[in-house]
Amino acid sequence: MSRIGKKPVELPSGVTASVSGQTIEVKGPKGTRSFSATDDVTIAVEENAVKVTPRGTSKRARQQWGMSRSMVENLIIGVTEGFKKELEITGVGYRANIQGNTLKLALGYSHDVDFDIPAGVTVTAPKQTEIVVEGIDQQLVGQVAANIREWRKPEPYKGKGIRYKGEYIFRKEGKKK
Numbered sequence: 001m002s003r004i005g006k007k008p009v010e011l012p013s014g015v016t017a018s019v020s021g022q023t024i025e026v027k028g029p030k031g032t033r034s035f036s037a038t039d040d041v042t043i044a045v046e047e048n049a050v051k052v053t054p055r056g057t058s059k060r061a062r063q064q065w066g067m068s069r070s071m072v073e074n075l076i077i078g079v080t081e082g083f084k085k086e087l088e089i090t091g092v093g094y095r096a097n098i099q100g101n102t103l104k105l106a107l108g109y110s111h112d113v114d115f116d117i118p119a120g121v122t123v124t125a126p127k128q129t130e131i132v133v134e135g136i137d138q139q140l141v142g143q144v145a146a147n148i149r150e151w152r153k154p155e156p157y158k159g160k161g162i163r164y165k166g167e168y169i170f171r172k173e174g175k176k177k
Contacts, residue, residue: 029080035071157174
């Protein structure tokens with residue numbers, strides 16, 4: 001039995017959900033999101049909650065049960081609060097700034113890195129050493145943050161690079177004489 005799948009997902013005020021077939025569409029103050037579930041689960045909107053139930057007792061149905069419920073919950077969180085990833089830049093001369101729809105990164109290369117911001121995500125640089133990625137799609141926000149971090153991952157000797165806020169980098173001592 002899925003402990004996660006058993007709990008119904010509450011719909012906060014200002015959020016509406018509609019089900020057509022295996023697709024649920026959630027509308028809220030920040031936008032509209034939808035999710036198509038597999039045929040192994042049934043999604044139903046009852047009163048002020050969304051309930052996900054498995055259609056059988058197979059292993060796949062039980063797996064999809066918890067996953068589908070989590071996806072529906074993420075849709076509701078996305079259209080009400082949104083998702084946010086914060087990145088920190090550490091290193092001498094490393095900085096970021098926004099120019100139009102492009103994030104310009106100076107990361108110690110011989111050239112600046114131009115990162116085109118995709119639609120559905122807002123990227124801001126409140127300071128030269130901070131980047132904030134926000135949006136209503138959790139997967140897209142995480143992927144954009146990971147793509148930005150990929151340009152210069154934090155290295156273990158001096159800790160230079162782009163890291164998530166609060167991320168711990170295991171530091172190494174370095175070569176001895």
